[in-house]
Amino acid sequence: MSEQKKWKVAIIGCGSFAGHQYLPDIVKVKGAQLVATCDIQPERAKAYAERAGIGQWYTSIDELLAKCDFDILMDATSIPAHHEINMKALAAGKHVFTQKPAAPTVELVTRQMALAEKMHLKMNAAPVHAMRHSNRKARQMIRDGVIGKVTTIRCQVAHGGPEYFQYRENDPSWFYEPGSGALYDMGVHGLHYVTDIMGPAKAVGVMAACSLPQRTVRTGAFDGKRIQSDLLPDNYIITLDFGNGAIGEVYTGFCQRATKMPTMEVYGDWGTISFVSDPGEVRPHLEVYYDKPGNGIAGWMRPRDLLEREKPYCDTFCLQDLIDSIEKDRPPVLSMARHRHIVDIMETIPKAIESGKVLPLHTSFSEEDTCRE
Numbered sequence: 001m002s003e004q005k006k007w008k009v010a011i012i013g014c015g016s017f018a019g020h021q022y023l024p025d026i027v028k029v030k031g032a033q034l035v036a037t038c039d040i041q042p043e044r045a046k047a048y049a050e051r052a053g054i055g056q057w058y059t060s061i062d063e064l065l066a067k068c069d070f071d072i073l074m075d076a077t078s079i080p081a082h083h084e085i086n087m088k089a090l091a092a093g094k095h096v097f098t099q100k101p102a103a104p105t106v107e108l109v110t111r112q113m114a115l116a117e118k119m120h121l122k123m124n125a126a127p128v129h130a131m132r133h134s135n136r137k138a139r140q141m142i143r144d145g146v147i148g149k150v151t152t153i154r155c156q157v158a159h160g161g162p163e164y165f166q167y168r169e170n171d172p173s174w175f176y177e178p179g180s181g182a183l184y185d186m187g188v189h190g191l192h193y194v195t196d197i198m199g200p201a202k203a204v205g206v207m208a209a210c211s212l213p214q215r216t217v218r219t220g221a222f223d224g225k226r227i228q229s230d231l232l233p234d235n236y237i238i239t240l241d242f243g244n245g246a247i248g249e250v251y252t253g254f255c256q257r258a259t260k261m262p263t264m265e266v267y268g269d270w271g272t273i274s275f276v277s278d279p280g281e282v283r284p285h286l287e288v289y290y291d292k293p294g295n296g297i298a299g300w301m302r303p304r305d306l307l308e309r310e311k312p313y314c315d316t317f318c319l320q321d322l323i324d325s326i327e328k329d330r331p332p333v334l335s336m337a338r339h340r341h342i343v344d345i346m347e348t349i350p351k352a353i354e355s356g357k358v359l360p361l362h363t364s365f366s367e368e369d370t371c372r373e
């Protein structure tokens, strides 16, 4: 039996997320072999390479591309760095997974997509929620008509701010600077969740505020540092029109210390699908309210195959998605067309705030460009 090809992977951005997620879990990805790390802070690149037991570490994308032989770049740098790094990697013939957002505008994401296509390369983007069993199962139940006609989706993905609970060695101030912010860091999750279930949206409206204009770091190496956080909103209620009588809302931002509300609920005329997170558990499971007329039963229940724990799952499966899309020559689940639509919503939101109007969206994604396995 022939051995599976090993795809050589380099990680750029040796920060909090790469350290907690990608470094420990990359061994779980079939066909992946980490060969190099890279960060503009040399000590971080070196430390991550040592943790991974590999010899190669670099201090810039240019040095990495010039000196290292690899196939796939995982871009986990801070948000403003993504576009330039992704473009350089694609131009050098590397497949790319990018942390979100790939770029702040539809125009720049489109440039990355066009370059990937021209170079015959695959590219995908965080977040990963569409790959979760709970999302796939909910989509299947909706397709099968379990809750009837879907009318409404409500989602909340928020936390207390990157300075609040996420232990990090790096100064979290950059999250509050223009080009980053709560919408691009957190809103992207909620928008990914709802558009995965409902498909692309047609229009967006929003209520937003800068609710906490000063913050104090509560964990990590910068514990106690004061941050001026008044340049961007940190608190959003986003409303979406999906057409065909279906609407949705996303609560997101950096103003939620804790919650007991479900991550997401989908309402149909025969019932409800609720994405419930148990305390301390970030991965939601499904509970379904079922009341189809004529069946003589009504009530809450759990889908049978979700009575067991969700199958082993980690954020690094974004890399599995990319490798599968290369090997099977299919679009990724976490496709760039899906991602560009979410960037479209995020790029339109400041204009909706400014004008106080619901504004139309101009991008979409479909079954052809986004694998729905």
Ligand SMILES: NC(=O)c1ccc[n+]([C@@H]2O[C@H](COP(=O)([O-])OP(=O)(O)OC[C@H]3O[C@@H](n4cnc5c(N)ncnc54)[C@H](O)[C@@H]3O)[C@@H](O)[C@H]2O)c1
Pocket: 012, 013, 014, 015, 016, 017, 018, 038, 039, 040, 041, 044, 059, 060, 061, 076, 077, 078, 079, 081, 099, 100, 101, 126, 127, 128, 168, 169, 170, 171, 184, 185
């Ligand atoms: N998917 C998720 O659930 C999730 C969760 C947290 C963070 N993130 C995302 O991950 C990314 C990184 O976040 P983080 O929390 O790890 O931030 P961080 O500040 O801890 O790490 C970012 C790292 O990128 C490095 N970097 C910045 N510019 C660079 C460049 N030009 N070249 C090389 N390295 C560079 C920094 O030195 C730093 O080490 C962000 O896009 C963030 O939105 C995703």
